[in-house]
Amino acid sequence: MGYASLDAALAFVNNLPPTKSHLVITDTLKSDANFLIHHFVTNQLKGQRRVILIGLAQIFNHYFLISRKLGTNLLPYKQNGRLVFIDGVTHLNEYSLDTPYPPLKTPTTPTDTLNNQDLKTFYMIIKQYIQQQEQPLLILDDVSMLLSNGFGLAETCTFINKLKVLMESVDGTLISLIHTDEEGNDDIEQDAFVKSVIQSSEIILQVQPLGSGLAKDVHGQLSIIVGPKHLPRSINIQPQSMHYKILDNNVQFFAKGISQGVL
16 A cells, blocks of 8 residues: 555545545655655555546656655556556657657556647546546646646646536545745736635645755655545545655655654
C-alpha cells in the first residue's frame, strides 16, 4: 500500500480519498510533492479502483521506476487497463511536436497522448477513459504546466472545473498538483490560477520546506487543510501539520518536534 503513517493521518475510509471530491496538492521548487502522487496511485490500484494519470510534467518511466522502488509494479495495471497513463509532456506544445513516440506495444508507450491542441479536445480525450461505477481517480500532475505551455488562465480554470464536475458525475475523485512558489506571487495570472484551483477543493495537502532550512532527519512539512468546498457531513478530515522524511522505499510522516531517532 501507500505510506502507512500518511494513511493514519488522513484516516480516509479504506485509505482511499473521498469520492465526489477535489483534492489539491500544493508544492514549491524547494519541496516537490510528487511523492504524494505515488501514494494515491498505489492505494487506488491496490483497492481495485481505476486510475487515470495525466502526466503533464513526467513521462511514464518516471512513475514506473519510483513506484517499483516503493513496491508496486505499474506495468500489469497499465496492461489490463486499470491504470491509464496519458502523456501530456512530449507533444504538448509546438516545440515538442517532433519528439518521437515510443514504439507501439512497448511497456513505456502511453495509453494516449495530449497533442498540441486546445483544452476542449484534451477534455474529450480524458473523458473517454472515465468509466462509471468504478469510482475512478483522475490525477493531474502537474496542472501548473498548462499555463507554462501557453494555455490561457480562463480556459485552464474552465478545463479543471469541467473535470471536477465530470468526476463528481461518476462518483470519482480528482487530484490536482499545483506549484505555489512565493516567487509566483508577483505573477498576477499565476496567483489567480492558484486561488481558482484551491477555491474548487474539498481537501488541500500543502507541502512546504522547513522554515528553518535543511535538516538531516526532516525533509519538509505537510499540512492537511480543509478546502473551501469541504462538506463536514460527507468528508471527515482532521486539519493538522506534520513533518516528513523521504527514504529510499518509503516516506515517514511524524508530529512536529518528534525526532526520527525515537521512531
